[in-house]
Amino acid sequence: MDEVLTVGELAQRIPVSARAGQRVLLGVAGPPGAGKSTLAQRLCAALPEPAVVAPMDGYHLRNATLRERGALARKGEPDTFDAAGFVADLRALRAAPVGEPVSWPLFDRAIDEPTADGVRIGDERVVVIEGNYLLVTDAEAPGWAPVRELLDACWYLDAPREVLTTRLFDRHVLGGRTPADAKTKVTDSDLRNADLVARTRPRADHVLTAAGTGYLFG
Secondary structure, three states, rough: OOEEEOOOHOOOOOOOOOEEEOOEEEEEEEEOOOOOHHHHHHHHHHOOOOEEEEEEHHEOOHHHHHOOOHHHHHHHHHHHHHHHHHHHHHHHHHOOOOOOOEEEEEEEOOOOEEEEEEEEOOOOOOOEOOOOOOOOOOOOOOOOOOOHOOOEEEEEEEEEEEHHHHHHHHHHHHHHOOOOHHHHHHHHHHHHHHHHHOHHHOOOEEEEEOOOOOEEEE
């Protein structure tokens, strides 16, 4: 039965029964604009033990590479990420014991580029992996299928389409796009990505939607 939980109560639902010395990897999947980054940060802050967010966004291919491939306008779609690098680093994170540092890239929205070694994951036992394509199959987008088996659990954060549309439009305008360009990016790329991600929802362990200051958890 669905229930509305506070972030603190959600944090208690993270499966932290990993073997001694091993990390717990929780995935937070969902469409662009759903609020995955915010949820991931709030979960880490609510846990009584060290935890860290490891976003998928750091695996964006560089703009120069996308430009060479004629894919810059589609930035954010599955093939505009380094899926192989993401999977390799996720495997390294899975294998490394707590205390052994693992480097993880981040994405800098100010320069619209990934930054290598953005965060060092070391003493944190709980790692929240957030991103759009954590539940995608190879039939939907080649290269992403190994991700799911590397996670201890994966939650799906959903949001109404009109909310996604507004948030994404505002994000692009704040990032420097004109309103016309922002609208085109949202309708021609972002919402198409959201439709792909929506098809992965049934593969999640739980589905969440924001409800006031908490989340509906089902």
